[in-house]
Amino acid sequence: CVLDFGKGWDKHLPLVEFSYNNSYHTSIKVALFEALYGRKCRSSICWAEVGDRQLTGPEIIHETTKKIVQIKSRIQAARDRQKSYADVRRKPLEFQVGDKVMLKVSPWKGVIRFCKRRKLNPHEPLAIPLDEIQVDDKLNFIEEPVEIMDREVKHLKQSRIPIVKVCWNSKRGPEFTWKRED
Incomplete structure (x- = not known):
């Protein structure tokens, strides 16, 4: 990689990062950019400092695309090399038929971890639909009460406090809390 980029390979680190973030990752089944933003990256991006010589028009797109293809091929070569080692x-x-093999059987009773031995995955979907999200001016999620599920009266020494069980629309799904009726 140093031979192809010359002595200034550190100037190309943003392109390496761009290429890595837009490559498919088998662990999450999408590219990192797509996991973060919920859509594929479709922009041609090039990073240049203010004092650098600027390319114009199709030249900048061609140069950037050529470097990204080269970086992706290097990343794929490294993955293939690691796979060959494994x-x-x-x-x-x-x-x-008739061979005797050792059978590995899990115990019937014992510690069951990760919710009955399921794969440990996030509970939220990969991308939240935008029509369900309501945010305020500081981009904080607004939780609103959906309905009142139950009513009770708490008895203290000299007072009675009416409380209600409220169902909220949350980004994680419906949540229930007890709140004062007032």
Whole structure:
């Protein structure tokens, strides 16, 4: 990578970051940009300092695209190299009828972690639909009461406090809290 970019490879780090953030990640099944913003990146971006020589028009897009393709190919080559290292130790298992094998069975009783041995995933969807979100001027999520579910009266020494169970529209789904009726 240093040979292709010359001695100034550090100037191309933003392009490396751009390429990495827009590459598909198998762990989250999308690119990082798409996971963060809920859509694919469709812009041609180039970072240039104020004092640098500026390319104009199609030249800047062609130059940036060429560098991004080169960086993506380097990232893919590194992934393939790491896969080949892992595949050296991996052996295909073949069994014949009548072979005796060790069967690994989980215990019937014991500690069940991560909600009955399910994969530990976030509870929220990848992208929240914008029509359901209400935000204020500081971009904070506004939770509003949807309906009153139940009513009770709390008895203290000399007073009675009426409380209600309120269902709220939350970004995580419906939430219920007890609030004073006033």
